[in-house]
Amino acid sequence: MAFLTLGSAHPISSNLFSPKNVSPSFSLELEVKNLDEVNVTHKNVLLRLDLNLPMSNGEVIDSTRIIRSLSTINELLQKQAKIIILSHFGRPKGKINLAYTLKPIAEHLQQFVECPVVFAPDCVGDEVKRIITDAPQASIIVLENLRFHEGEEKNDAAFAKELSSLGQIYINDAFSCTHRAHASVAAICEQLPSYAGRALEQELTALQSVLKTPKKPVMAIVGGSKISTKIELLQNLLPRVDYLVIGGGMANTFLAAQAVEVGQSLCEDDYIPTAQEILMDAETHDCEIVLPIDVVVTATIAPNVESKTVSIDKIAPTQKVVDIGPKSLSRINHFMDQCQTLVWNGPVGVFEIEPFDLGSVGLAHHIAALTKAKKLISVAGGGDTLAALAKADVEKDLSYTSTAGGAFLEWLEGKKLPGVVALQRGK
Structure with a gap:
């Protein structure tokens, strides 16, 4: 099991939040496997991203989260992996609501990669499996909004199993979702070999480095x-x-x-x-x-x-x-x-x-x-x-900025994040 270490591109000192006179209320040892420990070549990889992006008049107005995940996406593409992107968008409350479709965001993603990007009209089912099968290696398939299904926010094991049937490896590159005990973040880690993507790894190493002795x-x-x-x-x-x-x-x-x-x-x-x-x-x-x-x-x-x-x-x-x-x-x-x-x-x-x-x-x-x-x-x-x-x-100009809202706050509060714990305990 690899320990996440801080790269030279992020000159953040270690140990920000070690108490001055009390013991920390949370574990600082983050034993999370990363991409160095898995062979993704020619594999179907389920990649959890946070594509819940700010929109205005049907257009994406902030692509930061996509940009931060490009290191993971490009690494997978270079190894001829077939990338199956899982994400949510908005709060459709477990029902199909095309006001929250991921289709325009999938189209926006195409601007950042040179491979084909295919949009699937659902995130589970036979049609989705067919689309994935037909897609070439080193391509991206963006699945429809996970929250169109009640099982996502309920962290339903059966829904997680359906999702896991679409791939061979699971990678979480969405730190901003790790405070949610949802099927695509937590339960799925019990179904597939699970790893941290480069953006998630970067976030964890940065925060870990400022949560010990500053x-x-x-x-x-x-x-x-x-x-x-x-x-x-x-x-x-x-x-x-x-x-x-x-x-x-x-x-x-x-x-x-x-x-x-x-x-x-x-x-x-x-x-x-x-x-x-x-x-x-x-x-x-x-x-x-x-x-x-x-x-x-x-x-x-x-x-x-x-x-x-x-x-x-x-x-x-x-x-x-x-x-x-x-x-x-x-x-x-x-x-x-x-x-x-x-x-x-x-x-x-x-x-x-x-x-x-x-x-x-x-x-x-x-x-x-x-x-x-x-x-x-x-x-x-x-x-x-x-x-x-x-x-x-x-x-x-700062040492590190986190795009995660709730997850960043809960981390600072000393809480364990379900998505990180799931990666630690997963297959």
């Missing part, structure tokens, strides 16, 4: 709207980082927990006691929680509305907090300058609307500059975080 000090930036969705993340980070920056709407709940009036801002009053507990736990773990000291406020959240920057003790009853202020940004950057490792999940303001993106974009620029200067090892993940990096035009 170059210290360590900073985590956690943003987003609600503390209720990130309690486990915050609790898991406290013993593992030196600075925990909290931004976005969730920072308002922490400010309220310190008797700061936040006006009409998003604030989860029911979670104020939780925020107070986290603040106390941070002291126990010698973790400095960094909250805004000044904020951008407005009466209405919309483009081109009147806004101003105020200190946190000057938020009016009619105002809403929409971003961190320049003093807060400067303070975070000052602490960041002292760190050697950083992980970021969630923007610190309503970055989708200008000018409320200045805080998130400012952080992105500073992280990128430190990373390029080899002063900081930086890892970021989550859809909104990547969008903020793209807005700052620095998404390629």
